[in-house]
Amino acid sequence: xxxxxxxPAARSPNARAYWHANIRAVILLLLVWAAVSFGFGILLADxxxxxxxxxxxxxxxxxxxxxxSIYTFVVLIFAYVWIMRRLDRKFGxxxxxxxxxxPVQEGKA
Numbered sequence: 001x002x003x004x005x006x007x008p009a010a011r012s013p014n015a016r017a018y019w020h021a022n023i024r025a026v027i028l029l030l031l032v033w034a035a036v037s038f039g040f041g042i043l044l045a046d047x048x049x050x051x052x053x054x055x056x057x058x059x060x061x062x063x064x065x066x067x068x069s070i071y072t073f074v075v076l077i078f079a080y081v082w083i084m085r086r087l088d089r090k091f092g093x094x095x096x097x098x099x100x101x102x103p104v105q106e107g108k109a
Contacts, residue, residue, distance in 0.1 A: 018091040025083045029076050037069035 040048060045061030053063045088094035 014091060018087065018093060021087050021091075022084070025080065025087070029080055029083075033069075033073060033076055036064065036072040041065035041069050 040061065041064045045065055048061035048064065049059035051060040052058065053060055056063075085094070
């Protein structure tokens with residue numbers, strides 16, 4: 001008998017496809033984050049500074065370096081949740097909703 005438990009479900013083709021889809025989503029979101037924070041905030045900041053953020057007058061490159069990458073990161077968190085919920089439903093691994101609490105009956109403690 002082996003010391004480590006065997007998990008045959010984790011080796012199924014469905015589980016592999018789910019894992020690959022998860023990794024693809026993470027890589028895509030990380031690339032977006034890198035493009036916004038490193039690309040727009042550092043590499044392209046001087047070029048973007050020729051444009052102004054409407055309504056505020058801040059140079060666009062400065063805004064991406066100071067605020068835009070943070071806002072993008074928060075949006076990417078919500079995007080990841082949305083993507084993972086879709087993947088969970090697609091592959092049938094979504095978590096079941098917890099059962100509703102039992103009502104307390106009068107006279108019983």
